[in-house]
Amino acid sequence: MDQLEMKKQAAQAALKYVEAGSIVGVGSGSTVNCFIEALGAMADQIKGAVAASKESERRLLALGIDVFNANEVSGLDIYVDGADEINPQKMMIKGGGAALTREKIVSSLAKKFICIVDSTKQVDVLGSTFPLPVEVIPMARSYVARKLVGLGGQPEYREGVVTDNGNVILDVHHFKLMQPIEMEKTLNNIAGVVTNGIFALRRADIVIVGSTQGVQILA
Numbered sequence: 614m615d616q617l618e619m620k621k622q623a624a625q626a627a628l629k630y631v632e633a634g635s636i637v638g639v640g641s642g643s644t645v646n647c648f649i650e651a652l653g654a655m656a657d658q659i660k661g662a663v664a665a666s667k668e669s670e671r672r673l674l675a676l677g678i679d680v681f682n683a684n685e686v687s688g689l690d691i692y693v694d695g696a697d698e699i700n701p702q703k704m705m706i707k708g709g710g711a712a713l714t715r716e717k718i719v720s721s722l723a724k725k726f727i728c729i730v731d732s733t734k735q736v737d738v739l740g741s742t743f744p745l746p747v748e749v750i751p752m753a754r755s756y757v758a759r760k761l762v763g764l765g766g767q768p769e770y771r772e773g774v775v776t777d778n779g780n781v782i783l784d785v786h787h788f789k790l791m792q793p794i795e796m797e798k799t800l801n802n803i804a805g806v807v808t809n810g811i812f813a814l815r816r817a818d819i820v821i822v823g824s825t826q827g828v829q830i831l832a
């Protein structure tokens with residue numbers, strides 16, 4: 614079974630958490646694209662969605678699902694999103710698709726964060742395989758990069774990428790995140806950082822893992 618099939622399995626399994634008449638928080642990325650595709654079958658049963666990226670919004674609208682602005686809802690029951698890495702404590706690195714800030718906002722609105730991943734995303738220590746994305750106001754890029762070096766990382770400017778918020782991304786290599794909560798707070802305190810891709814303060818509640826052995830649910 615290839616990675617896409619594992620993503621599809623996890624995405625399909627997330628449908629059982631979608632309540633009729635609800636507004637669903639929807640993240641972004643290729644696993645979420647599988648979820649959006651599956652959600653299309655429930656388009657007439659749900660009230661709509663709040664999307665964490667313009668690309669997800671476009672895909673939802675194409676399936677006839679209404680998309681609400683985050684300011685139009687007071688809360689969400691569930692938020693469904695993928696991850697670049699997830700550890701046994703259900704903390705994640707996200708932002709491979711540069712949507713980390715909106716993902717953090719929409720997930721914060723939700724009672725339950727349901728993370729859908731294939732088994733290749735599971736790690737013991739965050740930062741083991743994936744560089745940490747940090748969204749930065751463009752004029753602060755060099756300053757923030759120097760601060761990240763000071764913290765032991767090796768930042769790399771993601772050339773040609775502008776986020777949905779008009780900012781840039783620095784991908785930080787060689788950051789082993791032994792204390793994710795502390796590092797999430799430390800990075801967010803650097804002037805010019807909009808947010809960083811550590812999701813430890815708001816971690817997942819339920820993880821659905823697609824694998825060659827089938828779907829595993831970690832609740």
Ligand SMILES: O=C(CO)[C@H](O)[C@H](O)COP(=O)(O)O
Nearest residue numbers: 642643644695708709710712
């Ligand atoms: O955080 C994200 C986008 O900013 C994605 O959830 C993450 O990159 C996982 O993507 P994929 O499902 O394509 O592997």
